[in-house]
Amino acid sequence: MKINLLCSGIVLLLLMTTGCKKDPVSSLSLKTGARAGSPGPLNQPSFLLPYETGRVVAYDQNDGKGLSCLLSYDDGTGVVELSQVTGGTINNLWSSQGVLLDNGGVYTLNQGGPPVTDYYNEIGGVHILPYDATGSGHPNWLLLYIPGESFAALLAPTATPGIWHQYWYSTSPGIGGYDLAGLTDKIIPFEIGGSGPKTGLICYRPGNGFCWVIQNQGTAQSPTWVGVVKGSSGIGGFDLKGTSDQIITFDTNPAAGNEGLVCFRPGYGYIWILNHNSNSTTFTAVYTTHSGFGDFTGTHQGDRIIAYDPGGSGLQDHLLCYSPGNPGLTVVNYYSTGGAIGSSFGYPMNANPYPGGGIGDHLISFQGNGPSWGLSTLIGYQNGTSLAQIYDLNGSNSYTRVY
Secondary structure, three states: OEEEEOOOOOOOOOOEOOOOOOOOOOOOOOOOOOOOOOOEOOOOOHHHOOOOOEEEEEEOOOOOOOOOEEEEEEOOOOEEEEEEEEOOEEEEEEEEEOEEEOOOOEEOOOOOOOOOOEOOOOEOOOEEEEEOOOOOOOOOEEEEEEOOOOEEEEEEEOOOOOEEEEEEEOOOOOEOOEOOOOOOOEEEEEOOOOOOOOOEEEEEEOOOOEEEEEEEOOOOOOOOEEEEEEEOOOEOOEOOOOOOOEEEEEEEEOOOOEEEEEEEEOOOOEEEEEEOOOOOOOOEEEEEEOOOEOOEOOOOOOOEEEEEOOOOOOOOOEEEEEOOOOOOEEEEEHHHHOEEEEOOOOOOOOOOOOOOOOOOEEEEEEOOOOHHHOOOEEEEEEOOOOOOEEEEEOOOOOEEEOO
């Protein structure tokens, strides 16, 4: 394994609050004791050992290597970092205090937004979502949003790594009519048209049943958000009444290239797989269960499901199910086998997030060996507990640790 450090210059910045209703591009809300913040060198990337309030997402910087980067950010310290992973080699690309804008402003993650109330379920704080705003197939823009404060902003990368240009921010509550007023609100990218790029968004509120699908019918520089599906009683028969309910995107119909959804209620074992035809406003359940998949019962509150692509097909038609604190991992190839198959995995998966304060094991799939390998590389990490581990797929659904 190897870590390379990449440095960039220091730029003096002024701090502003994200909740300010002034135009964040043209005016700044100054704070006493503003300190310098800039893309700079890293001693150790944060994703290897995030603090309690740290979060990690896969990112594609449009360099031909796909979703090979890990963007880590911390709502407690305010640090934002980007690292690229290739096998066991980690290149730390930049680090900044907050999200830096090209007009000298900065979104200070640790000085605005509601407090984090659930570290594992990521409730509270500022959320940063990589997003394909241009339909290029590369989610290299950022959608920054704050649940409970009705705020969102759309940021584009600039020629200077770690510096962003803001094209849009909320001038009315939320985004596309969805008010983002709930502390549990989540947003995920979604492929509405079946053409590949995930230019749509799904906004949902676990515990309340709100679920909207919205689409940008303008341009990336001047978006016009339009509600395609709007509901207050869930989606596709899944009522979204559980406070920890999860929705992930999933290729339910690989032959047609259409993206569907998996809706899951941790602690109860409820799993709904929903199909969606291109540009349709209807989601149809094609599989439902109240008892999980095979030996994955889904009855622990910290249980999670992620979609991944182990073969480089470009389709996320496999599901990986895991249970922190209850060692074990189940791989589901839904359409090939109709059920669950076992998997060998070295990550200990021993940190049960509940009721122990919400710090548990997370798994993220990304393209650690480039697009041809698909979303088959996995990183497992615990917030503030132990060093992260990276695993590459080694055939037959087994994994080899590379870091």
